[in-house]
Amino acid sequence: xxxxxAPQADxxxxxxxxxxxxxxxxxxxxIVLFVVTAIEVAASWLSDIGVPEWGEIxxxxxxxxxxxxxxxxxYMHLRFDSRWFRGLFIAAFCIAVFMVxxxxxxxxxxxxxxxxxx
Amino acid sequence: MAQAVANDHGEHSGPKTHxxxxxxxxxxxxxxxxxxxxxFIGNETLFFTALITTYxxxxxxxxxxxxxxxxxxxxxxxxxxxxxILLMSSLTMVLALAAVERDDQRGTRLWLGATILLxxxxxxxxxxxxxxxxxxxxxxxxxxxxDGTTERTxxxxxxxxxxxxxxxxxxxxxxxAPYPNPQEAVKPVTWTTSLFGTTFxxxxxxxxTHVAIGVVWLTIVLIxxxxxxxxxxxxxxxxxxxxxxxxVDLVWVAIFTLIYLI
Numbered sequence: 001x002x003x004x005x006a007p008q009a010d011x012x013x014x015x016x017x018x019x020x021x022x023x024x025x026x027x028x029x030x031i032v033l034f035v036v037t038a039i040e041v042a043a044s045w046l047s048d049i050g051v052p053e054w055g056e057i058x059x060x061x062x063x064x065x066x067x068x069x070x071x072x073x074x075y076m077h078l079r080f081d082s083r084w085f086r087g088l089f090i091a092a093f094c095i096a097v098f099m100v101x102x103x104x105x106x107x108x109x110x111x112x113x114x115x116x117x118x
Numbered sequence: 119m120a121q122a123v124a125n126d127h128g129e130h131s132g133p134k135t136h137x138x139x140x141x142x143x144x145x146x147x148x149x150x151x152x153x154x155x156x157x158f159i160g161n162e163t164l165f166f167t168a169l170i171t172t173y174x175x176x177x178x179x180x181x182x183x184x185x186x187x188x189x190x191x192x193x194x195x196x197x198x199x200x201x202x203i204l205l206m207s208s209l210t211m212v213l214a215l216a217a218v219e220r221d222d223q224r225g226t227r228l229w230l231g232a233t234i235l236l237x238x239x240x241x242x243x244x245x246x247x248x249x250x251x252x253x254x255x256x257x258x259x260x261x262x263x264x265d266g267t268t269e270r271t272x273x274x275x276x277x278x279x280x281x282x283x284x285x286x287x288x289x290x291x292x293x294x295a296p297y298p299n300p301q302e303a304v305k306p307v308t309w310t311t312s313l314f315g316t317t318f319x320x321x322x323x324x325x326x327t328h329v330a331i332g333v334v335w336l337t338i339v340l341i342x343x344x345x346x347x348x349x350x351x352x353x354x355x356x357x358x359x360x361x362x363x364x365x366v367d368l369v370w371v372a373i374f375t376l377i378y379l380i
Contacts, residue, residue: 023216030209037205037374041198044379057380064375068368075212075364077357084148085156092160096167100174107175 021074029074036067155358159365162328166369169324170376173317180313181271185304188314188377191254191274193247197378200243201370207236208367211360221350223343230340230356233363237333244326248319256304257281258297261289270297272304318377325373328366335359 040063046056073079078086144150181187210232217225255275259282262268273281285294297303305311309319339359342348348355 023213026209026212026216030205033205033208034202037198037201040375040379041194044194060375060379064371067371071208071364071368071371075208075367076361082146082148084146085152088156088160089163092163096163099164099167100171103171103175 021077021080025074029070033067033070036063039063040067149354151354151358152361155361159361162365162369166321166325166372169317169321170372173321173377176313176317180317183313185272185312185314187271188318191251191307192378194378196243196247197374200240200247201374203236203240203243204367204370207233207240208364210236211363215353215356215360218343218348218353218356219350223349226348226356227340227343230336230343234333234336234340237329237336237363240329241326241333244322244329248322251307254306256306258300258303259285259294260297261285262293262295263289264291270302321377322373325366325369328369332359332363332366335362 040060043056043059043063046059047053072089078089146153177188210229214226214229214233217229256272257275257278258270258272260268260270271285273285282294286292307315307318309315336359339348339356342355
């Protein structure tokens with residue numbers, strides 16, 4: 001049987017596994033996710049009642065971001081876990097947002113300047 | 119000084135640490151396996167972003183080329199149900215983790231099994247959707263606007279009347295007629311017949327593959343649980359598959375909004 005010890009200082013710095021999240025919290029988060037998804041589906045018809053398309057897109061993206069934050073923070077425990085994991089994910093997410101924005105702007109710009117339909 | 123004792127499987131029976139089992143604590147105090155999975159998730163975030171970006175960039179080009187408009191045939195009802203199934207599976211997954219952390223073996227197996235079942239339901243729904251899209255026939259139409267300009271578009275053949283009515287609402291005063299050149303008719307949406315088909319099936323296909331891998335991984339963990347190899351001492355095994363599963367759910371949150379709703 002292997003045996004080893006860990007210094008007290010090391011253990012003190014080790015983040016505790018998802019302290020603060022309980023079964024009740026998980027169920028409550030699910031209810032919120034379910035409601036937000038229902039609102040999303042309803043919001044997809046906003047443009048049919050005269051809301052500008054950009055408004056509908058903004059609402060849908062905002063709702064998706066809310067859902068994403070809830071999943072990552074509570075179900076993936078980033079709210080309670082090490083800041084290193086948080087930093088890793090947030091860095092990737094920021095690059096992702098930059099990538100989507102840059103490519104969409106780039107292709108729209110190219111299409112406009114060239115006067116091309118496609 | 120705290121004592122952390124590792125058993126024959128390298129599992130700690132002492133205070134819960136983030137060091138790798140059987141090894142001294144790491145310099146960052148992070149578990150190597152968990153750090154590896156989070157790095158993988160960061161990588162996967164960019165992978166799916168690339169696929170989603172490609173779809174979004176190609177979407178207007180697909181429509182401009184007369185390809186089918188996604189909103190005309192992508193069913194929100196089915197995908198909303200699929201979204202609900204994945205959200206439900208995220209709940210059961212996290213309940214499985216909560217159960218293993220309190221050494222509730224029955225609960226662990228119950229919730230892991232429920233997660234696998236919901237994952238299989240999602241895959242079944244996606245297979246149904248793919249099959250439906252693959253065999254959907256389209257009627258190609260020409261829109262002659264009031265200013266004399268023409269556009270090519272298409273509507274699902276089985277829902278042609280409603281599709282034409284929607285086009286007339288979008289293009290007041292325009293004439294809508296069958297497209298004069300049958301050789302340029304819009305083909306069914308497969309992987310190779312349109313920009314939409316290529317980008318859509320690649321993106322959602324990769325997501326479905328990830329779900330399938332998750333189901334296999336969960337099944338392995340469930341089998342380990344039945345063999346008594348899963349307990350609160352190595353709950354990280356369940357936590358890791360959970361992180362992967364929640365990420366797959368997260369990707370669907372993005373796909374559902376950006377592809378199906380917008």
